[in-house]
Amino acid sequence: MDCRQVSEHELAEKYVSGELDAELQDQFEVHMLDCPECLSSVETLMSVRNSLAAQADEIRKFPTPPARRFALVWTLAASLLVAGVVAFYFMQPGNHHQPDRTATQLPSVSPSQETVSQASPPATNPGTSGKPHPPAQQNSGVATPLHATIPNQQQPRGTEQVVVSPKSPPVSETNPRQQKDDTAQTVAKANEKPRKSPEPLSEETAVELYSVGLVDPPPYTFAGFGGSAKSPRNQGNADAVISSGVATAQGRTLFQQAMAAYVDGHYADAAASLENALRVEPPAVDANFYLGICRIIEGHPADSVPLLKKTLAAPPSSFTQSAHFYLAKAYVQMQKLGEAETEMQAAAAIPGRLGATARALLPRIQALRKTLAEHNKPPDSSQ
Amino acid sequence: MDTSSKAVFEDRTPEALLANRIRAGDRSAEEELVKKYRAGVLMIATARTRDSEAARDLVQEIFIHVLKAVRDGQLREPEKLSAFIQGTARNVINNFLRTRIRSAECALDEEQLPGKDIVEELESAERHRLLQRELAAFSQADRQILLWSLVDGHSLAVIAERLKMSHDVVRARKSRMIKKIARKFSPVSQK
Numbered sequence: 001m002d003c004r005q006v007s008e009h010e011l012a013e014k015y016v017s018g019e020l021d022a023e024l025q026d027q028f029e030v031h032m033l034d035c036p037e038c039l040s041s042v043e044t045l046m047s048v049r050n051s052l053a054a055q056a057d058e059i060r061k062f063p064t065p066p067a068r069r070f071a072l073v074w075t076l077a078a079s080l081l082v083a084g085v086v087a088f089y090f091m092q093p094g095n096h097h098q099p100d101r102t103a104t105q106l107p108s109v110s111p112s113q114e115t116v117s118q119a120s121p122p123a124t125n126p127g128t129s130g131k132p133h134p135p136a137q138q139n140s141g142v143a144t145p146l147h148a149t150i151p152n153q154q155q156p157r158g159t160e161q162v163v164v165s166p167k168s169p170p171v172s173e174t175n176p177r178q179q180k181d182d183t184a185q186t187v188a189k190a191n192e193k194p195r196k197s198p199e200p201l202s203e204e205t206a207v208e209l210y211s212v213g214l215v216d217p218p219p220y221t222f223a224g225f226g227g228s229a230k231s232p233r234n235q236g237n238a239d240a241v242i243s244s245g246v247a248t249a250q251g252r253t254l255f256q257q258a259m260a261a262y263v264d265g266h267y268a269d270a271a272a273s274l275e276n277a278l279r280v281e282p283p284a285v286d287a288n289f290y291l292g293i294c295r296i297i298e299g300h301p302a303d304s305v306p307l308l309k310k311t312l313a314a315p316p317s318s319f320t321q322s323a324h325f326y327l328a329k330a331y332v333q334m335q336k337l338g339e340a341e342t343e344m345q346a347a348a349a350i351p352g353r354l355g356a357t358a359r360a361l362l363p364r365i366q367a368l369r370k371t372l373a374e375h376n377k378p379p380d381s382s383q
Numbered sequence: 384m385d386t387s388s389k390a391v392f393e394d395r396t397p398e399a400l401l402a403n404r405i406r407a408g409d410r411s412a413e414e415e416l417v418k419k420y421r422a423g424v425l426m427i428a429t430a431r432t433r434d435s436e437a438a439r440d441l442v443q444e445i446f447i448h449v450l451k452a453v454r455d456g457q458l459r460e461p462e463k464l465s466a467f468i469q470g471t472a473r474n475v476i477n478n479f480l481r482t483r484i485r486s487a488e489c490a491l492d493e494e495q496l497p498g499k500d501i502v503e504e505l506e507s508a509e510r511h512r513l514l515q516r517e518l519a520a521f522s523q524a525d526r527q528i529l530l531w532s533l534v535d536g537h538s539l540a541v542i543a544e545r546l547k548m549s550h551d552v553v554r555a556r557k558s559r560m561i562k563k564i565a566r567k568f569s570p571v572s573q574k
């Protein structure tokens with residue numbers, strides 16, 4: 001190894017980030033002991049890392065660019081502004097007339113649009129995109145200019161429904177005075193709602209919760225193709241991880257089918273095949289583990305818990321650390337941070353690929369746990 | 384070059400000479416070895432444990448193992464002293480990580496390893512202060528890229544997705560920042 005290779009392949013940065021595999025890490029360290037320049041680079045990067053770690057809380061306070069969220073927020077803001085203007089207009093003396101004008105000023109939502117709005121998936125369901133949605137798309141109500149008045153996504157949707165509910169009589173069929181009163185009442189009701197709903201999580205907490213709960217699917221390599229591994233140190237020697245009983249050929253075939261889908265990112269297909277594999281060989285540690293992962297990725301972290309616990313109940317294997325780690329992630333997504341902390345501690349204590357990441361995540365989970373505990377404290381107790 | 388001349392040549396490398404002097408009982412050679420490799424070993428321990436305090440303790444333990452081994456003639460290829468030190472460091476650190484029990488500090492009656500230089504400490508503090516200032520000058524997105532990459536260990540792909548940027552843009556920004564920092568701070572860190 002020489003300095004040119006170090007520079008070309010950004011080995012110093014990868015070394016500091018813990019991205020080098022064991023062999024390359026050894027080679028780089030031997031080189032670094034003899035090369036003051038490369039040692040100096042690593043020292044600088046390590047100093048940068050330490051400085052960043054010291055400022056981490058401050059840096060994390062800033063939200064990520066809300067590209068998709070931005071449009072939604074401003075649409076909602078515009079809707080509320082229009083509703084407010086209409087309400088104000090009709091509250092003025094002398095403005096109790098012109099039902100047609102009212103009809104044109106109210107946001108016109110067709111029944112089909114309303115149906116779409118109501119049929120939207122629950123905000124807490126991360127979907128099947130492979131990763132949970134950012135917190136803005138969940139129910140945490142983060143990073144919106146309307147943060148003070150829109151605690152979560154359901155509220156503005158509800159507001160729209162109140163103002164232009166298809167169950168209400170059509171505007172043109174009502175008495176203008178009645179219409180004015182109804183509109184004022186509904187807008188007033190809509191404005192009351194945020195006060196009744198629980199306080200939303202702060203933006204930085206929601207972003208941090210999302211960040212800590214984010215799951216990168218662990219790599220998988222087929223047992224028979226160790227050389228073409230997607231990950232250098234894989235958990236792919238599937239035949240070695242049947243905790244008890246004998247691996248059946250049928251079970252292994254189903255497992256391999258499942259993992260073919262998994263590697264391609266078809267997690268729903270992988271989950272279906274893994275379920276079949278587990279019917280044939282229920283104690284298979286690898287099948288339980290990867291089905292647990294698929295469940296998290298599909299947005300059902302609670303379903304992954306028993307599967308990952310079953311993995312942990314087996315004798316220690318190459319899956320043990322990963323099972324603790326991803327179980328902690330599932331608990332974070334479920335906002336059960338006490339359990340998440342316990343599992344992440346277990347993952348951090350076991351030597352392995354995820355040790356450094358687990359150790360880095362642990363203080364963040366602890367901080368989140370503290371924040372959420374304060375957030376969930378009943379208002380009376382603070383008085 | 385035949386085998387014997389190659390062996391003679393290798394024995395005359397600075398590493399081999401240093402190892403041979405230690406084996407011959409030269410105490411100044413031991414100090415020289417510690418001085419030469421201390422920073423590198425500390426960096427290895429810090430990078431592997433992510434715990435600077437534990438790393439300092441481990442450095443001492445690593446050098447005790449290395450010096451004992453060299454004195455006892457366990458270093459079979461003196462020209463590969465660096466590789467031997469790295470291997471020893473790796474084993475000691477892995478053992479530490481496995482057990483998570485810090486070995487009690489030895490009373491070093493004989494091995495008087497040099498402590499941390501006051502100049503070195505001041506320089507480190509100054510570098511930290513300058514780095515903080517330099518980082519504060521970067522944009523928020525740039526600092527997030529560095530934080531998520533160097534501290535949290537996220538891949539550039541994940542960072543790109545989170546920041547709604549392309550992978551190449553994130554890579555370029557990270558590379559540019561690191562080069563800028565390295566240009567500014569390398570003269571400070573290289574004595």
